[in-house]
Amino acid sequence: MSAIIYLGPSAPVSEARALLDADYRPPVRHGDIWRALADRPRVIGIADGVFEQTPAVWHKEILAALDAGVHVFGAASMGALRAAELHPFGMRGVGPIFEAFRDGTWTDDDEVALAHGPxxxxxxxxxxxxxxxxxxxxxxxxxxxxxxxxxxxxxxxxxxxxxxxxxxxxxxxxxxxxxxxxxxxxxxxxxxCVDQKRADAVAMVASIRAFLAEDPPPFSPRFVYERTDLAEHARRIALGG
Incomplete structure (x- = not known):
């Protein structure tokens, strides 16, 4: 398994697949990254994610992926938000939307939130x-x-x-x-009209393609991942334990 990419309303999967043959999954939600680690991906890309009615992907599970040696990319929507928060730990952000959150120009989730169909x-x-x-x-x-x-x-x-x-x-x-x-x-x-979310999601997929072409070694974290009781409890629930 080379790459798992969470993509929903930001860009069509068909457009992304034309750039990179990866395992494309629906918008990420809480627990999905822990579950994805069982498939041993080299890279995880996050564009879209759910929120409000369903718990959003947790920072701790992304840190767990990095700790496991998986490279994690983010852009466009939920991925840009999480990358802005976790880039000091090694998550890679792509595109102007990520940069606006990283630099503090934007701070509100509604900058990328939208209603969408099933x-x-x-x-x-x-x-x-x-x-x-x-x-x-x-x-x-x-x-x-x-x-x-x-x-x-x-x-x-x-x-x-x-x-x-x-x-x-x-x-x-x-x-x-x-x-x-x-x-x-x-x-x-x-x-x-400028669809910057689509542009950033596609740019992330292109970045992952170029990154994998270099045959990178596993990610080497420069932080200590704390396996707290809360995180381990959430992980066990995500894995059905």
Missing amino acids: AETGYAALSLPMANVRFTVEAARRAGVIDDGSAQALIGAAKAIFYADRRWRTVDAAATVSPQALEAFKAWRETG
Whole structure:
């Protein structure tokens, strides 16, 4: 087993598989990394993960994977969040979204959160992640489609909307920009929208492909993994014990 990659709404598995033949699994959840270690992967990649209704993947299980010699990559969504938190321990983050969290530019989970459909729909996105709003608005500003004031108004309006309700139509309706600027932005979006989450997820897969091509040795941790009673209890539950 070379690579296990958790991928859901950020990018289509078909697009990722065209880059790297790996074991693609649904969005990661609490316990999945402990279970994955039984398959002895060389690399684990995390793009998407669940939260709210289901416990999210725990930092401790990612540290356990690193301690076991597995290289762990993260990008785009849950992977970017966990990589920003765990890069000092050796988790590898990929892409501008990870960098924004790592550098403290972004701190809110809603920057990458979105509502999406079930697996049979390919985890089709049902709402608009704040990250894609920011990159799209900035691209339009740089292209001269909107000015700084309109850009700030669009970002402010989007940020104030609950993540599951955020769509371009709700952003457009809430933004205090001139009708002319709004129409120009809407027309530009037909071809100019930036899907940064998708770009980062694909970049992570490409990074893993290049990394594996170098035939790397197992990860060598520079930290002491503490096998606490709580972590061992959670691990046993994850493994069905």
